[in-house]
Amino acid sequence: xxxxxxxxxxxxxxxxxxxxxxxxxxxxxxxxxxxxxxxxxxxxxxxxxxxxxxxxxxxxxxxxxxxxxxxxxxxxxxxxxxxxxxxxxxxxxxxxxxxxxxxxxxxxxxxxxxxxxxxxxxxxxxxxxxxxxxxxxxxxxxxxxxxxxxxxxxxxxxxxxxxxxxxxxxxxxxxxxxxxxxxxxxxxxxxxxxxxxxxxxxxxxxxxxxxxxxxxxxxxxxxxxxxxxxxxxxxxxxxxxxxxxxxxxxxxxxxxxxxxxxxxxxxxxxxxxxxxxxxxxxxxxxxxxxxxxxxxxxxxxxxxxxxxxxxxxxxxxxxxxxxxxxxxxxxxxxxxxxxxxxxxxxxxxxxxxxxxxxxxxxxxxxxxxxxxxxxxxxxxxxxxxxxxxxxxxxxxxxxxxxxxxxxxxxxxxxxxxxxxxxxxxxxxxxxxxxxxxxxxxxxxxxxxxxxxxxxxxxx
Amino acid sequence: xxxxxxxxxxxxxxxxxxxxxxxxxxxxxxxxxxxxxxxxxxxxxxxxxxxxxxxxxxxxxxxxxxxxxxxxxxxxxxxxxxxxxxxxxxxxxxxxxxxxxxxxxxxxxxxxxxxxxxxxxxxxxxxxxxxxxxxxxxxxxxxxxxxxxxxxxxxxxxxxxxxxxxxxxxxxxxxx
Numbered sequence: 001x002x003x004x005x006x007x008x009x010x011x012x013x014x015x016x017x018x019x020x021x022x023x024x025x026x027x028x029x030x031x032x033x034x035x036x037x038x039x040x041x042x043x044x045x046x047x048x049x050x051x052x053x054x055x056x057x058x059x060x061x062x063x064x065x066x067x068x069x070x071x072x073x074x075x076x077x078x079x080x081x082x083x084x085x086x087x088x089x090x091x092x093x094x095x096x097x098x099x100x101x102x103x104x105x106x107x108x109x110x111x112x113x114x115x116x117x118x119x120x121x122x123x124x125x126x127x128x129x130x131x132x133x134x135x136x137x138x139x140x141x142x143x144x145x146x147x148x149x150x151x152x153x154x155x156x157x158x159x160x161x162x163x164x165x166x167x168x169x170x171x172x173x174x175x176x177x178x179x180x181x182x183x184x185x186x187x188x189x190x191x192x193x194x195x196x197x198x199x200x201x202x203x204x205x206x207x208x209x210x211x212x213x214x215x216x217x218x219x220x221x222x223x224x225x226x227x228x229x230x231x232x233x234x235x236x237x238x239x240x241x242x243x244x245x246x247x248x249x250x251x252x253x254x255x256x257x258x259x260x261x262x263x264x265x266x267x268x269x270x271x272x273x274x275x276x277x278x279x280x281x282x283x284x285x286x287x288x289x290x291x292x293x294x295x296x297x298x299x300x301x302x303x304x305x306x307x308x309x310x311x312x313x314x315x316x317x318x319x320x321x322x323x324x325x326x327x328x329x330x331x332x333x334x335x336x337x338x339x340x341x342x343x344x345x346x347x348x349x350x351x352x353x354x355x356x357x358x359x360x361x362x363x364x365x366x367x368x369x370x371x372x373x374x375x376x377x378x379x380x381x382x383x384x385x386x387x388x389x390x391x392x393x394x395x396x397x398x399x400x401x402x403x404x405x406x407x408x409x410x411x412x413x414x415x416x417x418x419x420x421x422x423x424x425x426x427x428x429x430x431x432x433x434x435x436x437x438x439x440x441x442x443x444x445x446x447x448x449x450x451x452x453x454x455x456x457x458x459x
Numbered sequence: 460x461x462x463x464x465x466x467x468x469x470x471x472x473x474x475x476x477x478x479x480x481x482x483x484x485x486x487x488x489x490x491x492x493x494x495x496x497x498x499x500x501x502x503x504x505x506x507x508x509x510x511x512x513x514x515x516x517x518x519x520x521x522x523x524x525x526x527x528x529x530x531x532x533x534x535x536x537x538x539x540x541x542x543x544x545x546x547x548x549x550x551x552x553x554x555x556x557x558x559x560x561x562x563x564x565x566x567x568x569x570x571x572x573x574x575x576x577x578x579x580x581x582x583x584x585x586x587x588x589x590x591x592x593x594x595x596x597x598x599x600x601x602x603x604x605x606x607x608x609x610x611x612x613x614x615x616x617x618x619x620x621x622x623x624x625x626x627x628x629x630x631x632x633x634x635x
Binding site for chain 2 (some may be wrong): 014145151162169207208210
């Protein structure tokens with residue numbers, strides 16, 4: 001099966017993608033409505049929490065971290081998909097990434113923006129957020145540079161700004177296409193401004209190629225460092241369940257896993273909503289599914305490593321905590337995590353399901369549920385079964401306010417993502433043309449007769 | 460003496476390559492093939508670079524400078540902050556601890572590298588730019604454009620070469 005048809009005219013690629021900026025299917029507006037609604041609920045909960053204090057979130061001693069930090073890690077994890085598809089697969093010359101990497105990059109940017117909000121929401125006292133910024137206060141007190149929390153702030157800022165630049169630079173040739181094809185109006189002005197006067201000259205392409213490759217090379221170690229640092233927030237503490245050597249690779253694998261699962265979900269939605277059936281093809285979906293399956297197995301293996309190292313260690317408290325997770329009040333969620341994260345992806349191993357859209361859509365949602373539960377099961381059980389016996393009867397169930405803000409974050413992400421896809425080309429036009437061109441050349445070199453189409457402009 | 464601009468559009472890279480080769484092999488007075496010709500294409504195409512000949516790219520030097528500056532200034536900034544943080548009791552521990560500072564230096568190394576790479580890209584590609592004297596939106600669809608700048612006397616010869624290779628369209632405009 002071929003990833004893309006070689007007889008698609010380049011003009012048609014432009015037309016199809018430009019149409020997505022104007023005429024999506026009605027489902028787009030339904031999704032946007034629910035995104036605004038959910039986001040509104042989240043805003044309402046945040047305003048209430050701001051007015052009343054953190055007590056309404058049901059966060060107290062010993063449960064100082066709850067869903068906010070778990071969801072923060074979840075969104076940071078989601079951001080790794082863009083790096084995987086854009087940077088890693090770019091370096092590996094995987095042509096099939098071309099129609100889908102743009103929305104994955106956008107996903108990276110917006111999930112980082114969502115994750116960043118949770119740091120502030122979690123603080124409660126929003127006006128003290130500036131203390132995470134490395135400059136001294138009026139008493140000349142600096143933040144602690146030895147704390148992983150400060151590393152986190154720096155790493156996320158670096159990752160977010162680099163991802164935005166990567167997304168923008170990669171989009172410049174497409175913005176020029178949009179500028180040339182858009183009717184006059186504010187959008188044409190916007191594209192003209194953002195395209196920076198790009199004309200596709202040999203000099204521009206030469207520098208573009210090196211720049212894109214260089215940023216891709218930077219982004220890969222950066223992405224790994226970001227989630228390793230998030231893992232250090234836990235791993236460098238002495239708390240049972242957190243002080244685990246394998247946490248950084250475990251977090252990175254989890255991040256890639258949830259990112260890939262989210263790509264499958266959004267792939268299916270965008271393919272339908274923006275009528276991208278010719279570009280987001282089933283063979284490409286199949287490749288993402290296989291990649292996700294491989295990462296799911298790595299994640300499962302690292303889970304086993306973690307359990308085994310705790311089980312066979314001499315740390316009785318950590319072992320107790322593991323047993324508590326499996327049998328205590330958090331057990332339904334812990335087992336749901338194992339089911340969704342390790343059992344459900346086995347569906348991907350069955351060939352006939354690898355291109356079955358309803359099955360893949362449902363499965364990808366379950367995988368993301370599993371990955372969200374994983375983060376929750378890392379954060380919360382440790383607080384109710386730590387070193388101090390007085391904490392042992394302090395199980396915490398998040399309040400409606402916490403749930404509301406978590407749901408609101410999904411609305412915020414969806415809102416940003418859907419608005420982006422309507423405003424900017426979510427399929428890279430010039431890269432899809434390259435893909436079509438490479439395929440045509442390949443067929444030509446192999447002596448296969450390529451049927452000439454009547455469509456004008458086929459290369 | 461004022462120069463005029465010509466833009467010829469072609470349907471595929473083979474035709475464009477043939478035109479560039481002929482322009483290189485033909486001596487036309489009032490036209491310098493190295494300085495007066497630009498090839499525009501809708502996709503990044505390594506073959507264009509091949510037939511235009513080796514041209515240096517300097518973006519990676521910006522990357523190197525940005526990364527080194529980001530890392531070194533970052534480390535110096537953090538260290539000087541720690542050295543001035545008199546309120547923190549160190550208890551015999553180093554004032555400037557290297558392992559945690561390495562993490563932040565690493566992040567700032569990447570930050571500097573990425574920022575200055577993008578700056579280098581803009582400088583080396585001469586962006587943002589005004590539209591060139593002749594611009595055709597077909598280049599962003601599927602045509603390959605060859606934009607030349609030549610003195611009045613050379614225009615006829617250039618047009619003949621473009622026409623010989625079956626240009627889809629030839630645009631002409633007086634330059635500055």
